Amino acid sequence: MGLDQPSAKPHETLAETLASDLTAVNALIRERMASRHAPRIPEVTAHLVEAGGKRLRPMLTLAAAALCGYQGRHHIHLAATVEFIHTATLLHDDVVDESEQRRGRPTANLLWDNQSSVLVGDYLFARSFQLMVETGNLRVLDILANASATIAEGEVLQLSAAQSLATDEDIYLQIIRGKTAALFSAATEVGGVIAGAPEEQVKALFEFGDKLGLAFQIVDDLLDYRGIPGVTGKNIGDDFRERKMTLPVIKAVAMADDEERAFWRRTIELGDQRPGDLDEALAILNRHDALDATREAANSYAAHARRSLQVLAPHPIRDMLEDLTDYVVERVN
Template sequence: MGMNENVLKPLDQLSSALAADMEAVNTLIRQRMASRHAPRIPEVTAHLVEAGGKRLRPMLTLAAARLCGTADDRHVLLAAAVEFIHTATLLHDDVVDESRQRRGRPTANLLWDNKSSVLVGDYLFARSFQLMAETGNMRVMHILSDASATIAEGEVLQLTAAQDLATTEDIYLQVVRGKTAALFSAATEAGAVVAGADASVQRALFDYGDALGIAFQIVDDVLDYGGSTSTIGKNVGDDFRERKLTLPVIKAIAAADAEERAFWERTIGKGQQDEADLATAMTILNRRHALNAAREDAVAWSNRAKDALAATPDHPLRQTLSELADFVVARLS
């Protein structure tokens, strides 16, 4: 029979299965990013929200709630809240990283200024807590405020751990949970909670989001040393040039001989890089099988995500979420 070439990718399947919900989320986002007094707020927000992001995080909330048979529309409030937290985080990240481009467009901090990005991020963060409060569910407040603290803590940790060659895989995992997985797992867990799912199902959907987020970020970090610029939306080697201690480099440093260690100390530790160094880094990463080992970790996390779904209700979306976990690591091959 062969592969059906028209088979929808998991993200498109999610978009299609959740189209009505997503439409409601988008309407809500547009309403709530408005400001009666400060037009700068919707300008900055629209620049980012309407730049064609995948809306992956709010879709995870919607999918988890639908999978658990939600009987009302509170998951829509929650999905908008999750997207606002994500948008606030991106605005602040771009200030912290002094980024000039996101999603192929100039960043808000470049188009307006750092001040606007900081304050509009704060506004969206506050708006997200208003939306959560409207669900009337206190457990949701706990989940998303915990996630928000983990996100900020992970960012600070990344700031202070940056360029520190002693960074371990454990610290990397904490950073990754902060920058990516905490919001994924909060999105899926909170979706299960507003749908009234059992504690075991809530836990399973937390585990799914956590593992999916970690797989997602490891793949991103591997592709930075191997993907084409069009696949990853940034330039190959950006992490190297920015001296980020991502999983492939951490693995290579753990296995390094004296000469390789000196190389990492010079290029990442001290930031003394010349043009040929990226190619040398790639050679060392391959020699130490660091990219392959990181790839295997990503696949293992993807499998953990799929396994977690076993405890969730039998529903077509369960298969879609399972395929999403495959899709996340399929970018590697």
């Protein structure tokens, strides 16, 4: 795939292929984020929407619709809907997490305030439902409404589970399904539904989005311990410092002896972190091969995602989605 060549990255190739549709999506986003009465709404929204994100989720909707031969225009509405939902959740997440930076820029809650971030996020959720309704398709409304509920449910679950050693892999998967995979799977599923694709293909698109989303988030969590900061944009150990029970730690805790468990309880549950603790955490993770096991989990979900696409007819976009899946996990292989 020539991953060393920026222009050959799969998400960029997909964006070039879908360029005219993406232009229409961006125009619709700009139109619908406007507000006659509250100019702060487009200010806050533009800060995040125009911050250089890859538009991966709306691209998945456009790609799924194209893959199923859709000829209408409602996929533009659905792609904009997906991006609005994603942006709304980011605004809310940054308030909950007290974040100060996103995509290399100060967060909206830091530049404005928490109230503005929460309320603008609410506005974008409302706009997303208006866009869904305009398609006249109750099934896509059901899919995206359920995804929105799952996202919120996952965030609430994370509040209670993030810093508890009782958090196991099943709970972790439930959290990341809400955090990431629910919107990925909804994005691909609605593309098939709006195209009127056979049920087998719609199910395959859902499976692809779900498993790609899980692999994507697991890789992201693994990069926190194994990534290269200048490449990933993350500092090694941020999740550890924020006391997050991500999959590498969950796997290490499951194999911990009494001394190691006491270490995890002090650093994660009690938040008593001292100089040298990150190095000790990395040593424990490597001792139990937790990082390699996490990488294998991501590879397994990615392989499942690729298999799901085989239900769909051969198509250049199908090849691009397969390449995208490979690219997601090759960041840690």
